[in-house]
Amino acid sequence: MSTSPRPDPREHTPEHVPADAVGVRAEFRATMAAAADLDFLAHFRGGSLVFALDRFDDPAGALAGGTRRDAVERLGRQVTTAARGLDRRLQRVRTGRLIRTVVSTEANALFCDTVRPGDDVVGVMPVTSGRAAVDAGDRAVAELATRLRGFEGLPAPNYGSFDTAPDPEHNPTRPLAHPGDADIPALLRAEVDPAGLHLVSYWSAGQDTTVDCLGAAAVTALTPHAPAAARRAFYTELGAELGPLANELNRATSGALRGRLTRLVLDVENGAVYYRRLPARRYLVGVTLAQDLVATADDRLAALATDLTELGG
Numbered sequence: 001m002s003t004s005p006r007p008d009p010r011e012h013t014p015e016h017v018p019a020d021a022v023g024v025r026a027e028f029r030a031t032m033a034a035a036a037d038l039d040f041l042a043h044f045r046g047g048s049l050v051f052a053l054d055r056f057d058d059p060a061g062a063l064a065g066g067t068r069r070d071a072v073e074r075l076g077r078q079v080t081t082a083a084r085g086l087d088r089r090l091q092r093v094r095t096g097r098l099i100r101t102v103v104s105t106e107a108n109a110l111f112c113d114t115v116r117p118g119d120d121v122v123g124v125m126p127v128t129s130g131r132a133a134v135d136a137g138d139r140a141v142a143e144l145a146t147r148l149r150g151f152e153g154l155p156a157p158n159y160g161s162f163d164t165a166p167d168p169e170h171n172p173t174r175p176l177a178h179p180g181d182a183d184i185p186a187l188l189r190a191e192v193d194p195a196g197l198h199l200v201s202y203w204s205a206g207q208d209t210t211v212d213c214l215g216a217a218a219v220t221a222l223t224p225h226a227p228a229a230a231r232r233a234f235y236t237e238l239g240a241e242l243g244p245l246a247n248e249l250n251r252a253t254s255g256a257l258r259g260r261l262t263r264l265v266l267d268v269e270n271g272a273v274y275y276r277r278l279p280a281r282r283y284l285v286g287v288t289l290a291q292d293l294v295a296t297a298d299d300r301l302a303a304l305a306t307d308l309t310e311l312g313g
Contacts, residue, residue: 006036009053012069025051027147035140037133040072040124047081047118049073068256075256076122079103079112083120086266093234094225095289096269100142100159103249106259111138113145113159116152121145124257157269161294184209191304194218197297199232199287200304201239208239222270222289235273239285242275246283267294274298276305284308
């Protein structure tokens, strides 16, 4: 958590607010008060801003549209709109709707949790406070979205697998599996298993090296409606698209989140797809098909990205 006092949140509400949105503002205020590292928390509906709170220190008299808050609001609209397109794309493999999108740069992270299609909660915070603080901010946004779903009688979707008890044997900060060894397939194989990542791809110069366990009985039982070969082909195609998508998001986030894009999470109702940037225009794509493994798989891909960066692989 932050060690210095944080400014009180400021409210920003468009001129016309839907009547049914007024009653949920207290939930946003409570979340913002409890999550001291959140700089921005907003409710978007149909890609339009309904209500927002922020702690940005924008200069007085700044030109309309030129403040940090304006930039983050624009990005919120872009991300919620992009999420709807990605939702349609991901539904092809029958893993459920896209419920949570995370976009992280070297300086800040954005969390977009979908309450229902077209109705989103967006939070932004710095990543410089450390991994534990970022996880707490991510969880706070997810808990808010879960409460909003509860008001409408909708079940909790287990955003980010935050409602799943952690595995005490899981150690995402384990030492390098192969010190001094830049054997990419071996490094990928070390992280793939039915209890975590079900597929990992390493992308360089438009070519992929992929390892998966999609044919394992424990994994096929999770996805009985899609053969392993068809799912493998889909994720290869999607992996090729994530590089250009990350570049596009990198341009979109530069003013609002600052720094280069490093991480993208597409959390669906049954699992997640992950992107991790590597040096020299390379990247990793990971997939899990189990919702209770979303956090574990995210940690494992992060550790693998660290391995490959430190090994120069």
